[in-house]
Amino acid sequence: QVQLVESGGGSVQAGGSLRLSCAASGRTLSSYAMGWFRQAPGKEREFVAAINWTGLRTYYADSVKGRFTISRDNAKNTVFLQTNSLKPEDTAVYYCAAAPQYKIAAYQSKGEYEYWGQGTQVTVSS
Numbered sequence: 001q002v003q004l005v006e007s008g009g010g011s012v013q014a015g016g017s018l019r020l021s022c023a024a025s026g027r028t029l030s031s032y033a034m035g036w037f038r039q040a041p042g043k044e045r046e047f048v049a050a051i052n053w054t055g056l057r058t059y060y061a062d063s064v065k066g067r068f069t070i071s072r073d074n075a076k077n078t079v080f081l082q083t084n085s086l087k088p089e090d091t092a093v094y095y096c097a098a099a100p101q102y103k104i105a106a107y108q109s110k111g112e113y114e115y116w117g118q119g120t121q122v123t124v125s126s
Helices: 101-106
Strands: 003-007 010-013 018-025 032-039 046-051 058-060 068-073 078-083 092-100 120-125
Touching (some): 046 078
Antiparallel strands (some): 003 018, 018 078, 032 092
């Protein structure tokens, strides 16, 4: 069992930055692919970014490519999402999730992730 806890959310103005963290407990994350998803009010939860177990391969939604960076520190059992040049449309609850590494090919599919955090709110004002 893996417990995931997100932090780092908040309210910023457009153009600002936030660094989201996802701390894991219960099991080491080193054998898991990790993903970040987000859900805005009235919308489906959508893929944002993913990273393989080594951290050497990363994947991004087109809407955040070039602005967001996912990274991980397996020694600290933590995954990060650096969000830059934030836009009002980035406003959402952000969730981190863990999937067995062999499922990394389906990194955009939220159904492949086995463990989820409770989410952290990001609000971007114009």
